[in-house]
Amino acid sequence: MTADRKSAYAAKREVKVSVKNLTKKYGDLLVLDNINFDIYKGELLCIVGPTGCGKTTFLNCLSRFIPITEGTIDVDGIPADPHVHNIAFVFQEVSAIPWLTVEDNIRFGLRIKRLPEDEIEKRVERMLDIVGLTKYRTYYPQQLSASMEQRVVIARNFAINPDLLLMDEPYGQLDVKLRYYLEDELMRIWKELGSTVAFITHNIEEAVYLAERILILSPKPSTIKEEVIVDLPHPRQFDDPKFVALRDYVTESIKWW
Known part of the structure; x- marks a missing residue:
């Protein structure tokens, strides 16, 4: 350049x-x-x-x-x-937390940041909508396809407004x-x-x-x-x-x- x-x-x-x-x-x-x-x-x-x-x-x-x-x-x-x-990291390996549901995976970083609960829920709902996983909010990662699981990871990282x-x-x-x-x-x-x-x-x-x-x-x-x-x-x-x-x-x- x-x-x-x-x-x-x-x-x-x-x-x-x-x-x-x-x-x-x-x-x-x-x-x-x-x-x-x-x-x-x-x-x-x-x-x-x-x-x-x-x-x-x-x-x-x-x-x-x-x-x-x-x-x-x-x-x-x-x-x-x-x-x-807020520095977020998406790794080479899919890193959804297997014992948490889709929505709890997205909540995870927000709770570590100790955001108010109403703000956490607002962000979770928005990210579920953005990545098209609202219908799968109670699913666990092992119940999802590879692309859906990676969307969970992306949503979790974007949710914290990095x-x-x-x-x-x-x-x-x-x-x-x-x-x-x-x-x-x-x-x-x-x-x-x-x-x-x-x-x-x-x-x-x-x-x-x-x-x-x-x-x-x-x-x-x-x-x-x-x-x-x-x-x-x-x-x-x-x-x-x-x-x-x-x-x-x-x-x-x-x-x-």
Whole structure:
């Protein structure tokens, strides 16, 4: 992305998350090397890179699940802190809580946040409606299809109105048809709620389909090789020549070093 294009994109946005000089080491192994970038409020950002480049470590640092070696991560101008900020995480494996019903899964994070009970119920009802699971509110995860169970997880995370929603290849283990369906569900919910989302994927087509902007990571020790703006309107068509050109460009940027 050219400097002018990057500046024009950033000028229209408010910074939500600011990452400065992010470095992560495990002993002598340098995994993330002095990474700098912003995530803008209400943005859907995808992060891609070669296998083993440290994408999950990158996301774990953003969530503050693991300590960083050097650098800073600020949310709304103050250091990121799970005790202060609503940072939600959707994992690679479906993580609905098996002994809770659909509605209690959605309530779970809200009760941890100790919201008033009337606010909890209002949010639960809204999310059940948004993800189309009102009829299944008393079902348990094992009674649901894979796509429905993942919708429960997405609803649970969006319900807390996260400052930042981190998604680590959440559809990687699903078949193509389910993945396409859930990608569209994510787009619909994201647009309706205006959340800020950082989405890691190894699937370049998925990144181009979802993202407003793509960060391309280098092999370890990872840095940001390039930022790519995906200035295509939604919904996107996989056979659109502009879509194909962007997909091929990102693929080659990862493939050839």
